[in-house]
Amino acid sequence: MAKIISLVNQKGGVGKTTTAVNLSTSLAQAGKFVLLVDLDPQANATSGLGVDPRSIEKSLYHSMVLGEHPGEHIIKLQTMGHNLLPSNRDLAGATVELVNLDNREYRLYNALRHVRTEYDYIIIDSPPSLGPLTINGLVASDEVVIPVQCEYYALEGLSQLLETINLVRDNLQPDLKIMGAVLTMFDRRNRLSYQVVREVKDHFPGRVFESVIPRSVRLAEAPSFGKSIFDFDLFSRGAKSYKNLANEILRTESEGESGFHL
Ligand SMILES: Nc1ncnc2c1ncn2[C@@H]1O[C@H](COP(=O)(O)OP(=O)(O)O)[C@@H](O)[C@H]1O
Ligand SMILES: [Mg+2]
Incomplete structure:
Protein backbone atom coordinates (compact mmCIF):
# COMPACT_ATOMS: atom_id res chain seq x y z
CA MET A 1 0.00 0.00 0.00
CA ALA A 2 1.40 3.35 -1.01
CA LYS A 3 2.11 6.02 1.55
CA ILE A 4 0.30 9.11 0.30
CA ILE A 5 1.94 12.47 0.93
CA SER A 6 0.43 15.89 0.11
CA LEU A 7 2.59 18.95 -0.41
CA VAL A 8 0.48 21.77 0.93
CA ASN A 9 0.80 25.50 1.48
CA GLN A 10 -1.94 27.87 0.38
CA LYS A 11 0.68 30.42 -0.61
CA GLY A 12 1.76 30.30 -4.22
CA GLY A 13 5.42 30.25 -5.21
CA VAL A 14 6.81 28.55 -2.11
CA GLY A 15 8.18 25.50 -3.92
CA LYS A 16 5.34 22.95 -3.71
CA THR A 17 5.54 21.94 -7.37
CA THR A 18 9.34 21.98 -7.52
CA THR A 19 9.39 19.76 -4.44
CA ALA A 20 6.67 17.43 -5.77
CA VAL A 21 8.49 16.96 -9.09
CA ASN A 22 11.96 16.44 -7.68
CA LEU A 23 11.06 14.52 -4.54
CA SER A 24 8.94 12.07 -6.52
CA THR A 25 11.69 11.64 -9.12
CA SER A 26 14.28 11.06 -6.42
CA LEU A 27 12.14 8.44 -4.65
CA ALA A 28 11.70 6.64 -7.99
CA GLN A 29 15.45 6.78 -8.61
CA ALA A 30 15.91 5.14 -5.22
CA GLY A 31 13.97 2.18 -6.64
CA LYS A 32 10.50 2.99 -5.32
CA PHE A 33 7.32 2.95 -7.41
CA VAL A 34 6.02 6.48 -7.27
CA LEU A 35 2.91 8.20 -8.59
CA LEU A 36 2.90 11.98 -8.79
CA VAL A 37 -0.64 13.38 -8.72
CA ASP A 38 -1.02 16.85 -10.18
CA LEU A 39 -3.93 18.35 -8.24
CA ASP A 40 -3.36 21.90 -9.51
CA PRO A 41 -5.40 23.07 -12.54
CA GLN A 42 -2.38 25.18 -13.52
CA ALA A 43 -0.71 21.83 -14.29
CA ASN A 44 2.84 23.03 -13.52
CA ALA A 45 3.97 19.60 -12.33
CA THR A 46 2.58 18.06 -15.52
CA SER A 47 4.32 20.49 -17.87
CA GLY A 48 7.44 20.58 -15.66
CA LEU A 49 7.90 16.89 -16.38
CA GLY A 50 7.61 17.36 -20.12
CA VAL A 51 3.92 16.49 -20.58
CA ASP A 52 2.00 19.19 -22.45
CA PRO A 53 -1.31 19.61 -20.57
CA ILE A 74 -1.63 7.63 -15.83
CA ILE A 75 1.48 8.46 -17.86
CA LYS A 76 4.90 6.80 -17.52
CA LEU A 77 7.76 9.26 -17.04
CA GLN A 78 11.47 9.17 -17.87
CA THR A 79 12.66 7.57 -14.62
CA MET A 80 11.66 3.95 -14.26
CA GLY A 81 8.90 3.52 -11.70
CA HIS A 82 7.90 7.20 -11.88
CA ASN A 83 4.35 7.80 -13.10
CA LEU A 84 2.15 10.87 -13.41
CA LEU A 85 -1.56 11.39 -13.00
CA PRO A 86 -1.67 14.63 -15.00
CA SER A 87 -3.77 17.74 -14.67
CA ASN A 88 -5.12 20.14 -17.25
CA ARG A 89 -7.54 23.05 -17.39
CA ASP A 90 -10.54 20.70 -17.00
CA LEU A 91 -9.63 20.48 -13.34
CA ALA A 92 -10.32 24.19 -12.85
CA GLY A 93 -14.03 23.48 -13.26
CA ALA A 94 -13.84 20.68 -10.70
CA THR A 95 -13.83 23.17 -7.85
CA VAL A 96 -17.35 24.20 -8.81
CA GLU A 97 -18.57 20.76 -9.89
CA LEU A 98 -17.39 19.07 -6.71
CA VAL A 99 -19.90 21.04 -4.65
CA ASN A 100 -22.79 19.06 -6.14
CA LEU A 101 -21.21 15.61 -6.03
CA ASP A 102 -21.72 12.83 -3.49
CA ASN A 103 -18.77 12.32 -1.15
CA ARG A 104 -17.24 15.49 -2.52
CA ARG A 113 -7.92 3.52 -4.00
CA HIS A 114 -7.89 1.84 -7.43
CA VAL A 115 -4.12 2.27 -7.86
CA ARG A 116 -2.83 2.54 -4.32
CA THR A 117 -1.52 -1.03 -4.12
CA GLU A 118 0.66 -0.49 -7.21
CA TYR A 119 2.90 2.13 -5.60
CA ASP A 120 5.22 2.69 -2.67
CA TYR A 121 4.58 6.44 -2.63
CA ILE A 122 1.94 8.73 -4.03
CA ILE A 123 2.95 12.40 -3.96
CA ILE A 124 0.23 15.02 -4.38
CA ASP A 125 1.04 18.52 -5.65
CA SER A 126 -1.67 20.86 -4.31
CA PRO A 127 -2.95 24.15 -5.71
CA PRO A 128 -2.22 27.40 -3.84
CA SER A 129 -5.45 27.51 -1.85
CA LEU A 130 -7.26 25.66 0.91
CA GLY A 131 -10.25 25.05 -1.36
CA PRO A 132 -12.05 21.81 -2.30
CA LEU A 133 -9.15 20.39 -4.36
CA THR A 134 -6.63 20.76 -1.54
CA ILE A 135 -9.17 19.33 0.93
CA ASN A 136 -9.56 16.30 -1.35
CA GLY A 137 -5.77 15.98 -1.35
CA LEU A 138 -5.59 16.09 2.46
CA VAL A 139 -8.41 13.58 2.88
CA ALA A 140 -6.61 11.19 0.50
CA SER A 141 -3.30 11.57 2.36
CA ASP A 142 -1.52 9.84 5.20
CA GLU A 143 0.95 12.67 5.69
CA VAL A 144 1.42 16.34 4.90
CA VAL A 145 4.69 18.01 3.99
CA ILE A 146 4.66 21.81 4.16
CA PRO A 147 7.15 23.64 1.94
CA VAL A 148 8.14 26.95 3.53
CA GLN A 149 10.00 29.55 1.52
CA CYS A 150 12.91 31.29 3.25
CA GLU A 151 11.43 34.75 2.73
CA TYR A 152 9.72 37.57 4.56
CA TYR A 153 6.35 36.45 5.94
CA ALA A 154 7.40 32.79 5.70
CA LEU A 155 5.16 31.91 8.63
CA GLU A 156 2.22 33.95 7.44
CA GLY A 157 -0.79 31.73 6.81
CA LEU A 158 0.71 28.72 8.56
CA SER A 159 -1.70 28.89 11.50
CA GLN A 160 -4.62 28.87 9.07
CA LEU A 161 -3.08 25.89 7.31
CA LEU A 162 -2.65 24.00 10.58
CA GLU A 163 -6.25 24.83 11.50
CA THR A 164 -7.46 23.39 8.19
CA ILE A 165 -5.39 20.24 8.75
CA ASN A 166 -6.95 19.89 12.20
CA LEU A 167 -10.45 20.31 10.77
CA VAL A 168 -9.78 17.62 8.18
CA ARG A 169 -8.45 15.36 10.90
CA ARG A 188 23.17 31.31 2.23
CA ARG A 189 24.30 34.88 1.49
CA ASN A 190 21.15 36.33 2.95
CA ARG A 191 20.89 36.71 6.70
CA LEU A 192 17.09 36.59 6.48
CA SER A 193 17.28 32.96 5.33
CA TYR A 194 18.98 31.94 8.58
CA GLN A 195 16.39 33.85 10.57
CA VAL A 196 13.51 32.07 8.80
CA VAL A 197 15.15 28.68 9.45
CA ARG A 198 15.25 29.54 13.17
CA GLU A 199 11.65 30.75 13.23
CA VAL A 200 10.32 27.70 11.40
CA LYS A 201 12.25 25.40 13.74
CA ASP A 202 10.67 27.20 16.70
CA HIS A 203 7.26 26.78 15.10
CA PHE A 204 7.66 23.07 14.28
CA PRO A 205 10.01 21.78 16.97
CA GLY A 206 11.73 18.60 15.80
CA ARG A 207 9.68 18.56 12.61
CA VAL A 208 11.75 20.50 10.12
CA PHE A 209 13.57 18.37 7.57
CA GLU A 210 17.34 18.57 7.91
CA SER A 211 17.64 18.84 4.15
CA VAL A 212 17.22 22.47 3.19
CA ILE A 213 16.58 23.28 -0.47
CA PRO A 214 18.88 26.07 -1.70
CA ARG A 215 17.80 28.88 -3.98
CA SER A 216 19.21 27.74 -7.29
CA VAL A 217 18.76 28.95 -10.84
CA ARG A 218 19.15 25.36 -12.10
CA LEU A 219 16.06 24.28 -10.11
CA ALA A 220 14.07 27.14 -11.64
CA GLU A 221 15.32 26.39 -15.17
CA ALA A 222 14.68 22.64 -15.23
CA PRO A 223 10.86 22.77 -15.70
CA SER A 224 11.15 24.87 -18.86
CA PHE A 225 13.04 21.91 -20.35
CA GLY A 226 10.37 19.53 -19.07
CA LYS A 227 12.87 17.82 -16.81
CA SER A 228 13.42 17.08 -13.17
CA ILE A 229 16.64 18.46 -11.72
CA PHE A 230 18.13 14.95 -11.91
CA ASP A 231 17.72 14.78 -15.68
CA PHE A 232 18.63 18.43 -16.11
CA ASP A 233 21.69 18.84 -13.88
CA LEU A 234 22.46 15.75 -11.82
CA PHE A 235 25.45 17.26 -10.04
CA SER A 236 23.82 20.54 -9.01
CA GLU A 248 15.34 11.49 4.94
CA ILE A 249 11.82 10.35 4.11
CA LEU A 250 13.03 6.83 3.27
CA ARG A 251 15.01 6.70 6.51
CA THR A 252 12.03 7.80 8.64
CA GLU A 253 10.08 5.03 6.97
CA SER A 254 12.58 2.31 7.73
CA GLU A 255 12.88 3.45 11.33
CA GLY A 256 9.13 3.04 11.60
CA GLU A 257 8.76 6.60 12.80
CA SER A 258 5.63 8.42 11.79
CA GLY A 259 4.36 11.95 11.66
CA PHE A 260 3.10 13.89 14.62
CA HIS A 261 -0.21 15.25 15.74
CA LEU A 262 -0.26 18.94 16.43
N1 LIG B 1 14.91 26.22 -4.74
C1 LIG B 1 14.57 27.05 -5.72
N2 LIG B 1 15.47 27.92 -6.23
C2 LIG B 1 15.11 28.80 -7.19
N3 LIG B 1 13.90 28.88 -7.73
C3 LIG B 1 12.96 28.03 -7.28
C4 LIG B 1 13.25 27.08 -6.25
N4 LIG B 1 12.10 26.39 -5.98
C5 LIG B 1 11.17 26.88 -6.81
N5 LIG B 1 11.67 27.86 -7.59
C6 LIG B 1 10.95 28.67 -8.58
O1 LIG B 1 10.02 29.49 -7.89
C7 LIG B 1 8.77 29.52 -8.57
C8 LIG B 1 7.69 28.94 -7.65
O2 LIG B 1 8.01 27.59 -7.35
P1 LIG B 1 6.90 26.46 -7.39
O3 LIG B 1 7.57 25.17 -7.07
O4 LIG B 1 6.14 26.52 -8.68
O5 LIG B 1 5.98 26.91 -6.20
P2 LIG B 1 4.43 26.58 -5.86
O6 LIG B 1 4.11 25.25 -6.48
O7 LIG B 1 4.38 26.54 -4.37
O8 LIG B 1 3.62 27.68 -6.42
C9 LIG B 1 8.96 28.71 -9.83
O9 LIG B 1 9.27 29.59 -10.87
C10 LIG B 1 10.12 27.81 -9.51
O10 LIG B 1 10.85 27.44 -10.66
MG1 LIG C 1 2.55 24.76 -7.81
Missing part, protein backbone atom coordinates in the same frame (compact mmCIF):
# COMPACT_ATOMS: atom_id res chain seq x y z
CA ARG A 54 -3.00 20.64 -23.85
CA SER A 55 -2.00 17.39 -25.47
CA ILE A 56 -3.68 15.08 -22.96
CA GLU A 57 -7.26 14.06 -23.51
CA LYS A 58 -7.94 12.84 -20.02
CA SER A 59 -6.63 14.04 -16.72
CA LEU A 60 -7.17 13.77 -13.00
CA TYR A 61 -10.49 15.52 -13.67
CA HIS A 62 -11.83 12.36 -15.32
CA SER A 63 -10.98 10.18 -12.34
CA MET A 64 -11.96 12.66 -9.65
CA VAL A 65 -15.11 14.17 -11.06
CA LEU A 66 -16.32 11.64 -13.62
CA GLY A 67 -15.26 8.63 -11.58
CA GLU A 68 -13.20 6.92 -14.33
CA HIS A 69 -10.44 4.47 -13.38
CA PRO A 70 -7.24 6.56 -12.97
CA GLY A 71 -5.14 3.73 -14.43
CA GLU A 72 -6.36 4.85 -17.84
CA HIS A 73 -5.00 8.38 -17.38
CA GLU A 105 -14.33 15.48 -0.07
CA TYR A 106 -13.53 11.83 -0.82
CA ARG A 107 -13.35 11.97 -4.62
CA LEU A 108 -9.54 11.82 -4.80
CA TYR A 109 -9.36 9.26 -2.00
CA ASN A 110 -11.76 7.03 -3.92
CA ALA A 111 -9.91 7.52 -7.21
CA LEU A 112 -6.53 6.64 -5.67
CA ASP A 170 -11.43 15.96 13.20
CA ASN A 171 -14.07 15.53 10.52
CA LEU A 172 -12.78 13.63 7.51
CA GLN A 173 -9.45 11.83 7.91
CA PRO A 174 -8.56 11.08 11.56
CA ASP A 175 -5.20 9.48 10.69
CA LEU A 176 -3.79 12.47 8.83
CA LYS A 177 -0.33 13.39 10.13
CA ILE A 178 2.11 16.19 9.54
CA MET A 179 5.44 14.76 8.45
CA GLY A 180 7.20 18.09 8.61
CA ALA A 181 8.15 21.39 7.04
CA VAL A 182 10.76 21.64 4.31
CA LEU A 183 12.63 24.92 3.92
CA THR A 184 12.96 26.02 0.31
CA MET A 185 14.88 28.71 -1.59
CA PHE A 186 17.44 29.09 1.16
CA ASP A 187 20.00 31.75 0.24
CA ARG A 237 23.25 21.55 -5.40
CA GLY A 238 19.51 21.42 -6.03
CA ALA A 239 19.68 17.78 -7.13
CA LYS A 240 21.74 16.91 -4.08
CA SER A 241 19.31 18.63 -1.71
CA TYR A 242 16.27 16.82 -3.13
CA LYS A 243 18.12 13.52 -2.98
CA ASN A 244 18.83 14.23 0.69
CA LEU A 245 15.18 15.03 1.32
CA ALA A 246 14.09 11.76 -0.32
CA ASN A 247 16.64 9.86 1.78
Whole structure:
Protein backbone atom coordinates (compact mmCIF):
# COMPACT_ATOMS: atom_id res chain seq x y z
CA MET A 1 0.00 0.00 0.00
CA ALA A 2 1.40 3.35 -1.01
CA LYS A 3 2.11 6.02 1.55
CA ILE A 4 0.30 9.11 0.30
CA ILE A 5 1.94 12.47 0.93
CA SER A 6 0.43 15.89 0.11
CA LEU A 7 2.59 18.95 -0.41
CA VAL A 8 0.48 21.77 0.93
CA ASN A 9 0.80 25.50 1.48
CA GLN A 10 -1.94 27.87 0.38
CA LYS A 11 0.68 30.42 -0.61
CA GLY A 12 1.76 30.30 -4.22
CA GLY A 13 5.42 30.25 -5.21
CA VAL A 14 6.81 28.55 -2.11
CA GLY A 15 8.18 25.50 -3.92
CA LYS A 16 5.34 22.95 -3.71
CA THR A 17 5.54 21.94 -7.37
CA THR A 18 9.34 21.98 -7.52
CA THR A 19 9.39 19.76 -4.44
CA ALA A 20 6.67 17.43 -5.77
CA VAL A 21 8.49 16.96 -9.09
CA ASN A 22 11.96 16.44 -7.68
CA LEU A 23 11.06 14.52 -4.54
CA SER A 24 8.94 12.07 -6.52
CA THR A 25 11.69 11.64 -9.12
CA SER A 26 14.28 11.06 -6.42
CA LEU A 27 12.14 8.44 -4.65
CA ALA A 28 11.70 6.64 -7.99
CA GLN A 29 15.45 6.78 -8.61
CA ALA A 30 15.91 5.14 -5.22
CA GLY A 31 13.97 2.18 -6.64
CA LYS A 32 10.50 2.99 -5.32
CA PHE A 33 7.32 2.95 -7.41
CA VAL A 34 6.02 6.48 -7.27
CA LEU A 35 2.91 8.20 -8.59
CA LEU A 36 2.90 11.98 -8.79
CA VAL A 37 -0.64 13.38 -8.72
CA ASP A 38 -1.02 16.85 -10.18
CA LEU A 39 -3.93 18.35 -8.24
CA ASP A 40 -3.36 21.90 -9.51
CA PRO A 41 -5.40 23.07 -12.54
CA GLN A 42 -2.38 25.18 -13.52
CA ALA A 43 -0.71 21.83 -14.29
CA ASN A 44 2.84 23.03 -13.52
CA ALA A 45 3.97 19.60 -12.33
CA THR A 46 2.58 18.06 -15.52
CA SER A 47 4.32 20.49 -17.87
CA GLY A 48 7.44 20.58 -15.66
CA LEU A 49 7.90 16.89 -16.38
CA GLY A 50 7.61 17.36 -20.12
CA VAL A 51 3.92 16.49 -20.58
CA ASP A 52 2.00 19.19 -22.45
CA PRO A 53 -1.31 19.61 -20.57
CA ARG A 54 -3.00 20.64 -23.85
CA SER A 55 -2.00 17.39 -25.47
CA ILE A 56 -3.68 15.08 -22.96
CA GLU A 57 -7.26 14.06 -23.51
CA LYS A 58 -7.94 12.84 -20.02
CA SER A 59 -6.63 14.04 -16.72
CA LEU A 60 -7.17 13.77 -13.00
CA TYR A 61 -10.49 15.52 -13.67
CA HIS A 62 -11.83 12.36 -15.32
CA SER A 63 -10.98 10.18 -12.34
CA MET A 64 -11.96 12.66 -9.65
CA VAL A 65 -15.11 14.17 -11.06
CA LEU A 66 -16.32 11.64 -13.62
CA GLY A 67 -15.26 8.63 -11.58
CA GLU A 68 -13.20 6.92 -14.33
CA HIS A 69 -10.44 4.47 -13.38
CA PRO A 70 -7.24 6.56 -12.97
CA GLY A 71 -5.14 3.73 -14.43
CA GLU A 72 -6.36 4.85 -17.84
CA HIS A 73 -5.00 8.38 -17.38
CA ILE A 74 -1.63 7.63 -15.83
CA ILE A 75 1.48 8.46 -17.86
CA LYS A 76 4.90 6.80 -17.52
CA LEU A 77 7.76 9.26 -17.04
CA GLN A 78 11.47 9.17 -17.87
CA THR A 79 12.66 7.57 -14.62
CA MET A 80 11.66 3.95 -14.26
CA GLY A 81 8.90 3.52 -11.70
CA HIS A 82 7.90 7.20 -11.88
CA ASN A 83 4.35 7.80 -13.10
CA LEU A 84 2.15 10.87 -13.41
CA LEU A 85 -1.56 11.39 -13.00
CA PRO A 86 -1.67 14.63 -15.00
CA SER A 87 -3.77 17.74 -14.67
CA ASN A 88 -5.12 20.14 -17.25
CA ARG A 89 -7.54 23.05 -17.39
CA ASP A 90 -10.54 20.70 -17.00
CA LEU A 91 -9.63 20.48 -13.34
CA ALA A 92 -10.32 24.19 -12.85
CA GLY A 93 -14.03 23.48 -13.26
CA ALA A 94 -13.84 20.68 -10.70
CA THR A 95 -13.83 23.17 -7.85
CA VAL A 96 -17.35 24.20 -8.81
CA GLU A 97 -18.57 20.76 -9.89
CA LEU A 98 -17.39 19.07 -6.71
CA VAL A 99 -19.90 21.04 -4.65
CA ASN A 100 -22.79 19.06 -6.14
CA LEU A 101 -21.21 15.61 -6.03
CA ASP A 102 -21.72 12.83 -3.49
CA ASN A 103 -18.77 12.32 -1.15
CA ARG A 104 -17.24 15.49 -2.52
CA GLU A 105 -14.33 15.48 -0.07
CA TYR A 106 -13.53 11.83 -0.82
CA ARG A 107 -13.35 11.97 -4.62
CA LEU A 108 -9.54 11.82 -4.80
CA TYR A 109 -9.36 9.26 -2.00
CA ASN A 110 -11.76 7.03 -3.92
CA ALA A 111 -9.91 7.52 -7.21
CA LEU A 112 -6.53 6.64 -5.67
CA ARG A 113 -7.92 3.52 -4.00
CA HIS A 114 -7.89 1.84 -7.43
CA VAL A 115 -4.12 2.27 -7.86
CA ARG A 116 -2.83 2.54 -4.32
CA THR A 117 -1.52 -1.03 -4.12
CA GLU A 118 0.66 -0.49 -7.21
CA TYR A 119 2.90 2.13 -5.60
CA ASP A 120 5.22 2.69 -2.67
CA TYR A 121 4.58 6.44 -2.63
CA ILE A 122 1.94 8.73 -4.03
CA ILE A 123 2.95 12.40 -3.96
CA ILE A 124 0.23 15.02 -4.38
CA ASP A 125 1.04 18.52 -5.65
CA SER A 126 -1.67 20.86 -4.31
CA PRO A 127 -2.95 24.15 -5.71
CA PRO A 128 -2.22 27.40 -3.84
CA SER A 129 -5.45 27.51 -1.85
CA LEU A 130 -7.26 25.66 0.91
CA GLY A 131 -10.25 25.05 -1.36
CA PRO A 132 -12.05 21.81 -2.30
CA LEU A 133 -9.15 20.39 -4.36
CA THR A 134 -6.63 20.76 -1.54
CA ILE A 135 -9.17 19.33 0.93
CA ASN A 136 -9.56 16.30 -1.35
CA GLY A 137 -5.77 15.98 -1.35
CA LEU A 138 -5.59 16.09 2.46
CA VAL A 139 -8.41 13.58 2.88
CA ALA A 140 -6.61 11.19 0.50
CA SER A 141 -3.30 11.57 2.36
CA ASP A 142 -1.52 9.84 5.20
CA GLU A 143 0.95 12.67 5.69
CA VAL A 144 1.42 16.34 4.90
CA VAL A 145 4.69 18.01 3.99
CA ILE A 146 4.66 21.81 4.16
CA PRO A 147 7.15 23.64 1.94
CA VAL A 148 8.14 26.95 3.53
CA GLN A 149 10.00 29.55 1.52
CA CYS A 150 12.91 31.29 3.25
CA GLU A 151 11.43 34.75 2.73
CA TYR A 152 9.72 37.57 4.56
CA TYR A 153 6.35 36.45 5.94
CA ALA A 154 7.40 32.79 5.70
CA LEU A 155 5.16 31.91 8.63
CA GLU A 156 2.22 33.95 7.44
CA GLY A 157 -0.79 31.73 6.81
CA LEU A 158 0.71 28.72 8.56
CA SER A 159 -1.70 28.89 11.50
CA GLN A 160 -4.62 28.87 9.07
CA LEU A 161 -3.08 25.89 7.31
CA LEU A 162 -2.65 24.00 10.58
CA GLU A 163 -6.25 24.83 11.50
CA THR A 164 -7.46 23.39 8.19
CA ILE A 165 -5.39 20.24 8.75
CA ASN A 166 -6.95 19.89 12.20
CA LEU A 167 -10.45 20.31 10.77
CA VAL A 168 -9.78 17.62 8.18
CA ARG A 169 -8.45 15.36 10.90
CA ASP A 170 -11.43 15.96 13.20
CA ASN A 171 -14.07 15.53 10.52
CA LEU A 172 -12.78 13.63 7.51
CA GLN A 173 -9.45 11.83 7.91
CA PRO A 174 -8.56 11.08 11.56
CA ASP A 175 -5.20 9.48 10.69
CA LEU A 176 -3.79 12.47 8.83
CA LYS A 177 -0.33 13.39 10.13
CA ILE A 178 2.11 16.19 9.54
CA MET A 179 5.44 14.76 8.45
CA GLY A 180 7.20 18.09 8.61
CA ALA A 181 8.15 21.39 7.04
CA VAL A 182 10.76 21.64 4.31
CA LEU A 183 12.63 24.92 3.92
CA THR A 184 12.96 26.02 0.31
CA MET A 185 14.88 28.71 -1.59
CA PHE A 186 17.44 29.09 1.16
CA ASP A 187 20.00 31.75 0.24
CA ARG A 188 23.17 31.31 2.23
CA ARG A 189 24.30 34.88 1.49
CA ASN A 190 21.15 36.33 2.95
CA ARG A 191 20.89 36.71 6.70
CA LEU A 192 17.09 36.59 6.48
CA SER A 193 17.28 32.96 5.33
CA TYR A 194 18.98 31.94 8.58
CA GLN A 195 16.39 33.85 10.57
CA VAL A 196 13.51 32.07 8.80
CA VAL A 197 15.15 28.68 9.45
CA ARG A 198 15.25 29.54 13.17
CA GLU A 199 11.65 30.75 13.23
CA VAL A 200 10.32 27.70 11.40
CA LYS A 201 12.25 25.40 13.74
CA ASP A 202 10.67 27.20 16.70
CA HIS A 203 7.26 26.78 15.10
CA PHE A 204 7.66 23.07 14.28
CA PRO A 205 10.01 21.78 16.97
CA GLY A 206 11.73 18.60 15.80
CA ARG A 207 9.68 18.56 12.61
CA VAL A 208 11.75 20.50 10.12
CA PHE A 209 13.57 18.37 7.57
CA GLU A 210 17.34 18.57 7.91
CA SER A 211 17.64 18.84 4.15
CA VAL A 212 17.22 22.47 3.19
CA ILE A 213 16.58 23.28 -0.47
CA PRO A 214 18.88 26.07 -1.70
CA ARG A 215 17.80 28.88 -3.98
CA SER A 216 19.21 27.74 -7.29
CA VAL A 217 18.76 28.95 -10.84
CA ARG A 218 19.15 25.36 -12.10
CA LEU A 219 16.06 24.28 -10.11
CA ALA A 220 14.07 27.14 -11.64
CA GLU A 221 15.32 26.39 -15.17
CA ALA A 222 14.68 22.64 -15.23
CA PRO A 223 10.86 22.77 -15.70
CA SER A 224 11.15 24.87 -18.86
CA PHE A 225 13.04 21.91 -20.35
CA GLY A 226 10.37 19.53 -19.07
CA LYS A 227 12.87 17.82 -16.81
CA SER A 228 13.42 17.08 -13.17
CA ILE A 229 16.64 18.46 -11.72
CA PHE A 230 18.13 14.95 -11.91
CA ASP A 231 17.72 14.78 -15.68
CA PHE A 232 18.63 18.43 -16.11
CA ASP A 233 21.69 18.84 -13.88
CA LEU A 234 22.46 15.75 -11.82
CA PHE A 235 25.45 17.26 -10.04
CA SER A 236 23.82 20.54 -9.01
CA ARG A 237 23.25 21.55 -5.40
CA GLY A 238 19.51 21.42 -6.03
CA ALA A 239 19.68 17.78 -7.13
CA LYS A 240 21.74 16.91 -4.08
CA SER A 241 19.31 18.63 -1.71
CA TYR A 242 16.27 16.82 -3.13
CA LYS A 243 18.12 13.52 -2.98
CA ASN A 244 18.83 14.23 0.69
CA LEU A 245 15.18 15.03 1.32
CA ALA A 246 14.09 11.76 -0.32
CA ASN A 247 16.64 9.86 1.78
CA GLU A 248 15.34 11.49 4.94
CA ILE A 249 11.82 10.35 4.11
CA LEU A 250 13.03 6.83 3.27
CA ARG A 251 15.01 6.70 6.51
CA THR A 252 12.03 7.80 8.64
CA GLU A 253 10.08 5.03 6.97
CA SER A 254 12.58 2.31 7.73
CA GLU A 255 12.88 3.45 11.33
CA GLY A 256 9.13 3.04 11.60
CA GLU A 257 8.76 6.60 12.80
CA SER A 258 5.63 8.42 11.79
CA GLY A 259 4.36 11.95 11.66
CA PHE A 260 3.10 13.89 14.62
CA HIS A 261 -0.21 15.25 15.74
CA LEU A 262 -0.26 18.94 16.43
N1 LIG B 1 14.91 26.22 -4.74
C1 LIG B 1 14.57 27.05 -5.72
N2 LIG B 1 15.47 27.92 -6.23
C2 LIG B 1 15.11 28.80 -7.19
N3 LIG B 1 13.90 28.88 -7.73
C3 LIG B 1 12.96 28.03 -7.28
C4 LIG B 1 13.25 27.08 -6.25
N4 LIG B 1 12.10 26.39 -5.98
C5 LIG B 1 11.17 26.88 -6.81
N5 LIG B 1 11.67 27.86 -7.59
C6 LIG B 1 10.95 28.67 -8.58
O1 LIG B 1 10.02 29.49 -7.89
C7 LIG B 1 8.77 29.52 -8.57
C8 LIG B 1 7.69 28.94 -7.65
O2 LIG B 1 8.01 27.59 -7.35
P1 LIG B 1 6.90 26.46 -7.39
O3 LIG B 1 7.57 25.17 -7.07
O4 LIG B 1 6.14 26.52 -8.68
O5 LIG B 1 5.98 26.91 -6.20
P2 LIG B 1 4.43 26.58 -5.86
O6 LIG B 1 4.11 25.25 -6.48
O7 LIG B 1 4.38 26.54 -4.37
O8 LIG B 1 3.62 27.68 -6.42
C9 LIG B 1 8.96 28.71 -9.83
O9 LIG B 1 9.27 29.59 -10.87
C10 LIG B 1 10.12 27.81 -9.51
O10 LIG B 1 10.85 27.44 -10.66
MG1 LIG C 1 2.55 24.76 -7.81
